Amino acid sequence: MSIKADNLVWKIGTKRVIDGVSFEAEPGKLLGLLGPNGSGKTSLLRLLAGLKRPHAGRVMLDGQDISSFRRRAIAQRVAFIEQHATTNANLKVIDVVKLGRFPHRTMLSGWTREDDRAVNEALERTGMSGKRDDAWQSLSGGEKQRTHVARALAQSPSELILDEPTNHLDVQHQISLLRLISSLPITSIIALHDLNHAAMYCDRLIVMQAGWIVASGTPQDVLTQRLLREVFSVDAHIETSPHHARPHIHFQR
Template sequence: MSIRTDNLTWKIGRKTILDDVSFEAKPGQMLGLLGPNGSGKTSLLRLLAGLKKPHSGSVTLEGWDIKSIGRRAMAQRVAFVEQHAATNSNLKVIDVVKLGRFPHRSMFSGWSKADDDAVSEALDRAGMSEKRDDRWQSLSGGEKQRAHIARALAQSPKELILDEPTNHLDIQHQISLMRLVSSLPVTSIIALHDLNHAAMFCDRLIVMQRGKIVASGAPEEILTQDLLRDVFSVDARVETSPHHARPHIHYLR
């Protein structure tokens, strides 16, 4: 067991945003979170990262309620790449990635070889080693997203949470980024809009609608024509190949 939620409910005022949400993300797997806008995906991710507190229910890491885990310890364990992550100053890429080491350093500790090694490995995994000395404002959108992921990896997390990281990227960078995340040796939970990317890269999927989980399981089990019509209001044909179990969605006019 890695991350688990039990009967999670979260509200804004009297409006229920998440309603009795329960699921488990298994260690080392990539869990995709799908749903129309307003279904509660971003709110759920922020609860998983400990940035919001549930009104009822719980989020646990390895059986420990995250309410009992300090912010520093949480940041050493879980990394969160937000949908609109931004870096305002024109830092070098390596300086942006170094920010990920802060949870592992005390007020009085100096920069260590372990910090250097973690940053170098994160840059390498994210394919940003050759850009380490480039200025932030010179990067493309895809490179900025990879730098944010490198900063998250520099935290040395066991769980990586990403909120629609492929938004506003061209198709080449979308595929490249999804391949990167799926190859990482961590438990990842990723909110996505592209259903084919979810089917192609995720081990399991959760589909949300109006704050509730309406389907969960392997992509080939839950991505059906009925679900696409009922949840996403689209007419589509779902195909699988005898040589490849992953479904592919063809949208109909």
């Protein structure tokens, strides 16, 4: 078991933004979260990361209610990359990534070999080692996102949660970032807009609408013509190659 949502409810006033959501993320796999704007994706991710408290239901980490964890303990195992993550423009890449070690350190502890190892491995895995001394403001959009991922990996998380990390990136950097995330040996939950990218890189999908889960399963089971029409209001032809089980969506004009 890794991370589990148990009948989650979260409201703004009397409106239920998340309404009875339950699922369990498969350990070590990439779970994609889909849905139109306003479906509750970001709110759900923030509940899973422990940044919001549900009005009802529970988020479980290895069978234990996340509300029983201290904030520091959550940050030691759950890394969250926001949709519009910001960073001090005066920092270097290495300084940004080092921030990921903050949950594992105390006010009096010095920098350790373990901290160095975690930072260097994060830079290496994200392909940012050669940029470690570059200024933040000199980076491209794709490089900034990779640095945010490196900072998250430096936390040594068991779970990685990402809210539409490919927004505002060109196609090359979108694909590069998704390849990286899908290759990570940790449990990852990612909100995406691009349905074909979700089909290509995610092991399983959840589709939300108006705060509910309306479909869940493998990409080939979830992404049907009927669902695309009813949830996303688009007509499409879905193609599956006999040599490649993942579906590809062709949108109709």
